Amino acid sequence: MVVAEQIDAIRAPYEEALAEGRVSYQRCADCANAWLPPRGACPACLGEAWYWQRAKGSARLISWVVYHRAYDPSLEDRVPYPVLLIELSEGPRLIAGLEAGEDLASLRIEAELELRVDAEHRRVLARTTESNTEGEALPKEEEN
Amino acid sequence: MRGATVLAGIGHTAYGKLPGRDTLTLNVEACRNALADAGIEKDAVDAVFVKYPTSRFESMYGQRVAEALGLQPAIGGVWDQGGATNISMISFAAMAIAAGQCEVALVTAADNPRTGTRQAYERAWGDEYSRYGWFGTPGAYAMIARRHMEEFGTSVDQLGAVAVACRANGARNPDAHLRVAIGLDDHRESPLVVDPLRRDDCCLVSDGAAAVVVMSAERARSAGVAEPVPILGFGAGQTSWDVPQRPRLTESAARRSGAKAFEMAGLGPAEIDVAQIYDCFTIVVCLTLEDYGFCAKGEGGPFVEGGRIELGGELPINTSGGLLSETGMPGMQLVLEAVRQLRGTSTSQVPGAATCLVSNQGGIMHTHSTLIVGG
Numbered sequence: 250m251v252v253a254e255q256i257d258a259i260r261a262p263y264e265e266a267l268a269e270g271r272v273s274y275q276r277c278a279d280c281a282n283a284w285l286p287p288r289g290a291c292p293a294c295l296g297e298a299w300y301w302q303r304a305k306g307s308a309r310l311i312s313w314v315v316y317h318r319a320y321d322p323s324l325e326d327r328v329p330y331p332v333l334l335i336e337l338s339e340g341p342r343l344i345a346g347l348e349a350g351e352d353l354a355s356l357r358i359e360a361e362l363e364l365r366v367d368a369e370h371r372r373v374l375a376r377t378t379e380s381n382t383e384g385e386a387l388p389k390e391e392e393n
Numbered sequence: 394m395r396g397a398t399v400l401a402g403i404g405h406t407a408y409g410k411l412p413g414r415d416t417l418t419l420n421v422e423a424c425r426n427a428l429a430d431a432g433i434e435k436d437a438v439d440a441v442f443v444k445y446p447t448s449r450f451e452s453m454y455g456q457r458v459a460e461a462l463g464l465q466p467a468i469g470g471v472w473d474q475g476g477a478t479n480i481s482m483i484s485f486a487a488m489a490i491a492a493g494q495c496e497v498a499l500v501t502a503a504d505n506p507r508t509g510t511r512q513a514y515e516r517a518w519g520d521e522y523s524r525y526g527w528f529g530t531p532g533a534y535a536m537i538a539r540r541h542m543e544e545f546g547t548s549v550d551q552l553g554a555v556a557v558a559c560r561a562n563g564a565r566n567p568d569a570h571l572r573v574a575i576g577l578d579d580h581r582e583s584p585l586v587v588d589p590l591r592r593d594d595c596c597l598v599s600d601g602a603a604a605v606v607v608m609s610a611e612r613a614r615s616a617g618v619a620e621p622v623p624i625l626g627f628g629a630g631q632t633s634w635d636v637p638q639r640p641r642l643t644e645s646a647a648r649r650s651g652a653k654a655f656e657m658a659g660l661g662p663a664e665i666d667v668a669q670i671y672d673c674f675t676i677v678v679c680l681t682l683e684d685y686g687f688c689a690k691g692e693g694g695p696f697v698e699g700g701r702i703e704l705g706g707e708l709p710i711n712t713s714g715g716l717l718s719e720t721g722m723p724g725m726q727l728v729l730e731a732v733r734q735l736r737g738t739s740t741s742q743v744p745g746a747a748t749c750l751v752s753n754q755g756g757i758m759h760t761h762s763t764l765i766v767g768g
C-alpha cells in the first residue's frame with residue numbers, strides 16, 4: 250500500500266499550490282538561490298529568509314524511465330508508466346509525470362517541456378513543446 | 394599509511410537463500426571463518442565494525458553483534474553508508490589502528506533480504522514522489538542509466554557486456570548464488586524491469602554474511618598471519634540524498650573516492666591488475682570505470698565491450714561474480730575477492746595479480762568508497 254502521506258508544515262504550502270493547479274518553489278531572499286524539495290533553510294547560504302514563488306511552468310527534461318513492474322498494488326493498473334526527472338526553468342529539479350497521449354519514443358534529454366498540474370492528484374505533468382508545434386495528437390485541455 | 398595495515402583474514406557464509414539464519418548468527422559465522430583464516434584468536438579482537446542489515450535497520454546493531462561475538466570492543470559500531478559502508482569501515486579501522494585506538498578489528502556485514510523483507514529496496518522515494526510511481530532502487534538507477542545512454546550513446550549491449558562478464562565469473566565460482574553464464578542475447582531478451590534496465594542488469598537479492606580481519610602489518614608479522622594482504626590506499630566521496638538533486642546524473646562520487654585512494658597508494662589506473670567494481674546495476678560499472686579514470690567520461694560503454702573486462706582481458710573485473718552473480722550482498726564480497734586475487738586463490742584467477750582495486754557504493758550512488766590492495 251502507498252504509505253499515508255505525512256505533509257509537514259514546511260511542505261504544506263507546496264501541496265496547497267499544487268491543489269490549486271500551481272507549481273511553486275522556494276527562493277532565498279538573501280542569496281537568491283531557488284530550490285525544491287521544500288526545506289526549512291536555504292541549502293546554499295543556510296539562511297531562513299526564504300519565500301514561495303510560482304513557477305512559470307516551463308522545464309527541460311533531465312532523464313526519464315518507464316516502469317514495467319508495479320512496486321505497489323496501487324500501481325498495477327498503471328504499468329507500463331513513465332516517470333520524468335525535470336528541471337524548472339527557474340532551476341529546481343523534481344520528479345514529474347508525462348501527459349497522456351505524449352509519445353514516449355520521441356522523448357529526448359534536454360527537451361523543452363511545458364508543465365500542467367493535475368490538481369486533483371497534485372501531480373506535475375509535462376509535455377514536450379516540440380510535439381505541440383508539430384501538431385501531433387495531444388489532449389486539448391488548456392493548462393492552468 | 395600505505396601498507397601499514399593489512400587484511401589478515403577473510404570469511405563468509407553460504408550465499409543465496411538461507412532460511413532460519415538470523416543476521417546475528419550469519420555475522421558470527423563470517424567472523425568465525427575470518428578469524429580462523431587469519432589464525433587469530435577471538436580474544437585478540439578489540440574493535441568490531443558492522444554494516445547494518447539494509448533490510449532491517451536496528452539502532453545500536455553493532456553492539457548486538459559484539460555481544461553475539463562475546464566481545465567488549467574498545468571501538469566500533471555501525472556506519473550508515475549503504476553499500477559504501479564496508480570499505481568505509483575498513484578505512485576507519487585502518488585509521489583507528491594507526492592512531493593507536495585499537496589493534497585487531499573485525500569488519501562484518503550480514504543481511505537476509507532473500508528470506509526476510511525486501512521492502513528497503515522497493516519503497517517510494519518520499520511521500521511526494523509516490524504519487525508519480527517513483528519507487529524502488531531499480532527505477533532510480535534507471536534514471537541514471539537513461540541519461541548516460543542518451544548523453545553518450547551507451548547501448549543495451551554495452552550494459553549487457555557487464556552482465557556477461559560478471560555471470561561468466563560467477564559460473565566458475567562454486568560459492569556463487571547464481572552460477573549461470575549468459576550471452577548478450579540473453580541479456581537483451583531478459584524482461585524490462587524499469588526501462589532502460591532489464592532483469593539481467595539488476596543484482597541478486599541474497600542472504601549471507603562476509604567479514605574481514607584488519608590489523609597492522611607489524612602485528613600480522615608478529616602473530617604469524619599466513620597470508621596478509623596489504624592495504625595500499627583508500628578514499629571516500631559522497632553526494633546528495635535525492636537523485637533529482639544530483640549535480641550531474643552521470644558522474645558519481647567514485648571520482649573523488651578513487652582519486653584519493655590512487656593518491657594514497659601512489660598508483661594510477663594503468664597499474665591496476667584486476668578490479669572488483671560494485672555492480673548493483675550494470676550501468677554503475679560503466680560510470681565507476683569512467684570516474685576512476687580507466688577511460689574518459691562517457692566512454693564506459695565502449696570500454697566494457699569486446700572482452701576487455703572479462704578474464705583474460707585488459708582489466709578483468711568482478712572475478713567472483715560480483716553483485717550480479719556471486720551474491721547481491723552490498724559490497725563485502727568484493728573485498729574478499731580482492732584478497733583471493735592477491736593470494737592467487739580466485740576461481741577466476743588473474744595470473745600474477747599484484748594490485749586489486751575495489752569499489753563500494755551505497756544508496757543510489759549517494760556514497761562511495763575505494764580500496765586498493767597489493768603486495
Ligand SMILES: [Zn+2]
Pocket residue numbers: 277278279280281282291292293294295296
Ligand atoms: Zn540563501
